[in-house]
Amino acid sequence: MFRAMPELAEVEYFRRQWNAGIGHRVFGIKLHAGKRVFRGTNTRALREELGGAHLLTSEARGKRMLFRFSNENWLGLHLGMSGKMQAAAPDFHPQKHDHLVLYQGKRALIFTDARQFGRVQFHHGKTAPRWWENGVPEIVSAKFDRAFLDRFLNRHRKASIKAVVLMQSGFSGIGNWMADEILWRAKILPSKRAGKLSAGERDELFRATKFVARQSLRIIGPDDSTLPRTWLIHERWRTGGKCPRHKAVLRRATIGGRTTAWCPKCQR
Numbered sequence: 227m228f229r230a231m232p233e234l235a236e237v238e239y240f241r242r243q244w245n246a247g248i249g250h251r252v253f254g255i256k257l258h259a260g261k262r263v264f265r266g267t268n269t270r271a272l273r274e275e276l277g278g279a280h281l282l283t284s285e286a287r288g289k290r291m292l293f294r295f296s297n298e299n300w301l302g303l304h305l306g307m308s309g310k311m312q313a314a315a316p317d318f319h320p321q322k323h324d325h326l327v328l329y330q331g332k333r334a335l336i337f338t339d340a341r342q343f344g345r346v347q348f349h350h351g352k353t354a355p356r357w358w359e360n361g362v363p364e365i366v367s368a369k370f371d372r373a374f375l376d377r378f379l380n381r382h383r384k385a386s387i388k389a390v391v392l393m394q395s396g397f398s399g400i401g402n403w404m405a406d407e408i409l410w411r412a413k414i415l416p417s418k419r420a421g422k423l424s425a426g427e428r429d430e431l432f433r434a435t436k437f438v439a440r441q442s443l444r445i446i447g448p449d450d451s452t453l454p455r456t457w458l459i460h461e462r463w464r465t466g467g468k469c470p471r472h473k474a475v476l477r478r479a480t481i482g483g484r485t486t487a488w489c490p491k492c493q494r
């Protein structure tokens with residue numbers, strides 16, 4: 227399984243696990259009411275409304291997901307730091323950390339979160355819940371364009387570019403490994419101030435961000451081994467890990483509050 231906190235790509239992988247249940251009815255629900263993942267959520271309404279409803283569609287935005295059910299019901303999931311989702315056999319027995327299980331005829335849809343920084347939200351209504359609309363463009367959408375990127379970099383010009391690429395208000399769904407992958411591909415030193423990037427570096431950053439988001443959404447499997455061998459991710463955790471381009475030993479330091487890996491030759 228994934229070694230890192232869930233990011234855009236991992237969220238997409240988990241969303242697809244639950245998509246196995248699209249078009250099917252929920253017959254039973256087991257949940258750990260009172261657990262922190264349900265903070266602010268009416269678990270009684272969730273239980274009453276989702277019981278008997280069909281799962282219709284799903285959507286992901288950054289690190290968040292929204293599952294739409296029949297009868298105007300909506301379930302929001304956020305994986306936090308350790309959240310996971312799976313589809314299992316319908317006789318599944320929830321363990322300590324399996325906080326929500328939706329039982330369908332042929333499967334159980336399970337939300338698991340050991341550390342409980344994740345979140346389960348429920349909404350009943352004609353349209354998507356207000357908490358779903360946060361106005362941040364998806365990276366793979368046309369709304370995330372050069373003009374948006376420029377405005378965002380200008381607004382945070384004093385912060386290191388690594389910290390900026392981790393900001394969910396601009397780089398929706400990007401977490402630590404994807405940020406390092408993007409900056410390595412764009413050949414930008416992670417500690418460089420956002421305001422110091424040249425026009426050429428901004429171009430590279432824009433291209434690399436789109437590329438890493440698109441490719442990882444497309445390729446991601448049950449772990450990161452499905453990503454191409456030429457990517458930084460396979461080297462960044464390894465002691466003595468090397469740049470996939472020319473084998474320079476990677477450097478590591480805490481930048482933007484997170485352990486950051488970069489190549490001292492490519493990223494100056």
Ligand SMILES: [Zn+2]
Pocket residue numbers: 469470471472473474489490491492493
């Ligand atoms: Zn290099």
